[in-house]
Amino acid sequence: MPAPSLSRDEVVERILAEFRRAGYQGATLSSLSEATGLGKSSLYHYFPNGKVDMGEAALAAVGIWMGENVIPILTDQGAPEKRLKKFSAALSEFYAKGSLPCLTDLFTIGEAGGHFQQYLKPRLSGLIKMLAAVVAETGVANDEALRRAEDAMISMHGALVVSRALGSTAPFVRTMRNFPAVLLGQTAQP
Numbered sequence: 525m526p527a528p529s530l531s532r533d534e535v536v537e538r539i540l541a542e543f544r545r546a547g548y549q550g551a552t553l554s555s556l557s558e559a560t561g562l563g564k565s566s567l568y569h570y571f572p573n574g575k576v577d578m579g580e581a582a583l584a585a586v587g588i589w590m591g592e593n594v595i596p597i598l599t600d601q602g603a604p605e606k607r608l609k610k611f612s613a614a615l616s617e618f619y620a621k622g623s624l625p626c627l628t629d630l631f632t633i634g635e636a637g638g639h640f641q642q643y644l645k646p647r648l649s650g651l652i653k654m655l656a657a658v659v660a661e662t663g664v665a666n667d668e669a670l671r672r673a674e675d676a677m678i679s680m681h682g683a684l685v686v687s688r689a690l691g692s693t694a695p696f697v698r699t700m701r702n703f704p705a706v707l708l709g710q711t712a713q714p
Contacts, residue, residue, distance in 0.1 A: 533585070535560045535570060540582040544624050548579060548636040576639050579631060583643055586627060589618065590651075598654040604661045608704035611655070615700065619684060622696025626684035652677055659707050676707050 530538070542551050542559040553564050556578060560567065571577035597610045616622075628648065631640040655673035660666050683699035702712035 530561065532570060535562065536578075536581045536585045539578045540585060543579065543582055543630060544627075547625070547633075548575070548630050548640075549634050551575070579636065579640060580643065583627070583631065583640065587647065590647075593618070594651075595654065598658055604658045605704055605708060607658055608655075608707055611658075612700045612703040615680065615703075616697075619696065622684060622687040622693030622700075624684075625688055626681045628681050629685055648677070655707065662708060664709070672707050672709070676703055679703075679706065 538559045538561075539556055542556050545551075546555055553567065553574065556575070557564050557567055562570070567578070568574065571581065594611060594614050597607055597614060600607060618624075619626075628644060630636065631644060652670070652673045655676065656666070656669040659669035659672055664672070679699050680696075680703065683696040687693050687696040698713075704710075705712050
């Protein structure tokens with residue numbers, strides 16, 4: 525078991541890793557305790573509402589990472605295609621080139637959906653709108669840019685699920701390689 529002298533951020537990082545390993549529903553207080561090195565009572569001290577608080581903390585940490593590593597790419601100046609390539613690379617890094625599961629999937633299935641959809645919906649909608657704004661900079665009409673951004677996010681999240689089901693990161697890698705082209709209405713690479 526890890527040393528119990530972890531910072532709260534380190535505890536949340538390990539909780540997120542356990543959710544990614546076991547899924548929200550599959551993660552138990554015992555497995556979360558083992559992953560963090562904290563006893564169950566210590567986990568409740570940090571997270572009084574148990575797994576729901578842990579899930580919120582994990583998603584908040586993801587939000588911080590996105591705010592530091594992804595959002596600035598979209599709001600930065602520069603050529604849209606270059607920014608979309610950087611965006612794709614950042615998300616590929618976050619998902620370890622497709623070897624880590626889709627968090628939207630993990631936090632919206634079963635009991636998790638009732639708790640976390642209200643958290644995920646505005647963030648995912650906001651990200652889609654930011655992507656659409658980058659696409660619109662290329663002269664694409666706003667409604668078409670929004671459709672492309674939504675379709676691209678559907679493809680990315682779907683590729684994560686398919687990669688996990690097939691036991692191969694190839695679908696995700698291919699999807700992310702083609703992410704900018706799809707958004708810009710260009711021909712995708714095989």
